[in-house]
Structure formats: C-alpha cells, structure tokens
Amino acid sequence: MEDAPFFLFLQSEWVRPIPCFLTATGMDTLTDPQLGTISFVRRARARRIVVRIQADGLRVTLPPLVPAAEGLRFVREHEDEIARKQDRVRSSRQAGLLLPGDAPALHTRTFDVRVAVEARANLFFRMQGDTLYIYVPGTADLASPALQRKLWDGVAYFLRQEAHRVLPPRLHELATAHGFGYRGVKIQSSRTRWGSCSARGDINLSYHLMLVPPHLADYVMLHELCHTREMNHSPRFWQLMDSVTGGRAKALRTELKAYAQALPAP
Numbered sequence: 576m577e578d579a580p581f582f583l584f585l586q587s588e589w590v591r592p593i594p595c596f597l598t599a600t601g602m603d604t605l606t607d608p609q610l611g612t613i614s615f616v617r618r619a620r621a622r623r624i625v626v627r628i629q630a631d632g633l634r635v636t637l638p639p640l641v642p643a644a645e646g647l648r649f650v651r652e653h654e655d656e657i658a659r660k661q662d663r664v665r666s667s668r669q670a671g672l673l674l675p676g677d678a679p680a681l682h683t684r685t686f687d688v689r690v691a692v693e694a695r696a697n698l699f700f701r702m703q704g705d706t707l708y709i710y711v712p713g714t715a716d717l718a719s720p721a722l723q724r725k726l727w728d729g730v731a732y733f734l735r736q737e738a739h740r741v742l743p744p745r746l747h748e749l750a751t752a753h754g755f756g757y758r759g760v761k762i763q764s765s766r767t768r769w770g771s772c773s774a775r776g777d778i779n780l781s782y783h784l785m786l787v788p789p790h791l792a793d794y795v796m797l798h799e800l801c802h803t804r805e806m807n808h809s810p811r812f813w814q815l816m817d818s819v820t821g822g823r824a825k826a827l828r829t830e831l832k833a834y835a836q837a838l839p840a841p
C-alpha cells in the first residue's frame with residue numbers, strides 16, 4: 576500500500592518569478608468537486624510546488640513569487656494521478672492505518688491520536704493534554720504492517736491505561752445507581768468480546784470500550800451487571816436490561832454491533 580501523504584515535485588526551471596496575489600503568509604482555498612478543498616500556502620524556503628494529500632483535500636505549497644494559479648495548473652495537469660492516490664489514502668484509512676494528516680488519526684473516549692513524521696531515529700509516543708502524539712522517523716514506511724503494528728501497540732498501551740482510569744469507577748457508579756453487586760472488575764484486551772461476567776460476579780471489560788461512545792460502554796457495563804442476577808440471555812434478562820436502559824436494551828445492542836464492525840483497531 577502507498578505511503579501517505581505523498582509528494583509531487585516540479586522541475587526547478589519550471590518555476591518562474593511572476594507577480595503573485597498571495598501574501599507572504601497568506602493562504603487561499605478553493606473547493607473542487609473531485610479533489611475536495613485545495614489550499615495554497617506560500618513558503619519562503621519552498622523550491623518547488625508540492626502537493627500533499629490530506630483528509631479533506633489537497634494542500635499545495637508554493638515557492639515565493641509563484642502564483643496560486645500556477646499551483647492550480649499543476650494540480651489540474653496531475654489530476655488523474657492525484658485522484659488515484661487519494662483513493663488509496665482513503666482505503667488505507669478505512670483499513671485502520673494510523674497516518675499523518677490534518678485530522679486526528681483516531682478519536683478515543685478520552686484522547687485523540689495524531690501521527691507526525693519527523694527527522695528522528697526512533698518511534699516516540701507522547702501524551703500531551705488530551706492528544707497522544709506519535710512521532711515517526713522520516714525514513715519509516717508508514718504503510719508497512721510491522722510499523723502499523725508498533726503504532727497500534729503504543730495506542731493500545733494508552734487505551735488500556737485510560738480504561739483502568741475510567742471504566743471501573745463508572746461500573747461502580749452504575750452498580751450503585753441500579754442496586755447491583757459484583758465481586759471485582761478487570762480490564763482485558765479482547766476485541767471480539769466487550770465484557771464478561773463470571774458466576775462468582777467477577778466482571779471483565781475490554782479496553783476497546785474506550786473506542787465507543789460512553790452510552791454504549793454503559794450498555795456493556797449494565798449488560799454484565801444484569802448477569803450478576805440473570806446468568807443467561809433469557810426474556811427475564813432482557814426485561815431486566817430494559818428496566819435499567821429505559822426500554823432501549825435491544826436498540827443499544829444493535830447500535831453497539833454497528834460500532835464493532837467499524838472499529839478501527841486491528
């Protein structure tokens with residue numbers, strides 16, 4: 576799969592000094608039905624016109640004195656190639672690849688993930704505020720499965736940490752509100768099983784619950800709490816579920832199933 580973003584370069588001699596209509600720091604944008612939003616940015620040190628694919632369109636970097644019209648002409652000349660690359664970038668996002676871009680690579684319940692390419696030797700993760708920054712060496716192939724595995728392992732570490740912080744107190748809150756008792760709670764990593772409850776009242780919750788909206792994580796926790804009284808999925812179990820979800824148990828189950836299918840994590 577293709578690396579993203581990608582770059583197109585012009586020959587230097589193609590760049591001619593012509594009066595421009597952009598200011599030194601100014602940015603012009605236009606919307607193209609095929610390519611999305613095209614933003615033109617002027618950079619004092621740019622030597623060539625550079626086209627970069629972003630989540631919502633294109634960013635065109637212009638050298639000093641090169642008008643945006645020249646940049647647009649360059650984009651038009653390469654339109655087919657750009658559209659093909661955009662397709663590849665889109666499908667890699669759907670495949671759950673963590674890639675650089677204007678938009679965060681991933682939203683979780685408590686933090687966003689942003690990927691940045693840097694001149695550095697090693698992969699580096701840093702949680703700052705509510706954003707997890709992943710710095711990737713410029714030499715790395717972002718599309719390689721081995722690298723993506725490492726990125727996801729890093730994200731999983733923080734997801735698990737956040738799950739430990741957020742889910743047990745919420746489970747306790749829900750149990751108290753609805754009069755349930757349980758023995759203990761553990762966080763586990765299953766991607767196919769959101770939660771489970773043993774006959775002795777030990778509840779397991781997957782850290783992947785940090786990737787679904789809070790009301791659906793609540794649904795899973797209530798589901799496991801109901802199993803402390805009904806160790807089955809009988810009509811009595813669903814009646815109990817309805818009594819703690821305002822009659823929405825089956826609707827919430829359907830909503831969660833849709834989320835499970837679209838879950839980005841590999």
Ligand SMILES: [Zn+2]
Binds near residue numbers: 798802807808
């Ligand atoms: Zn169940």
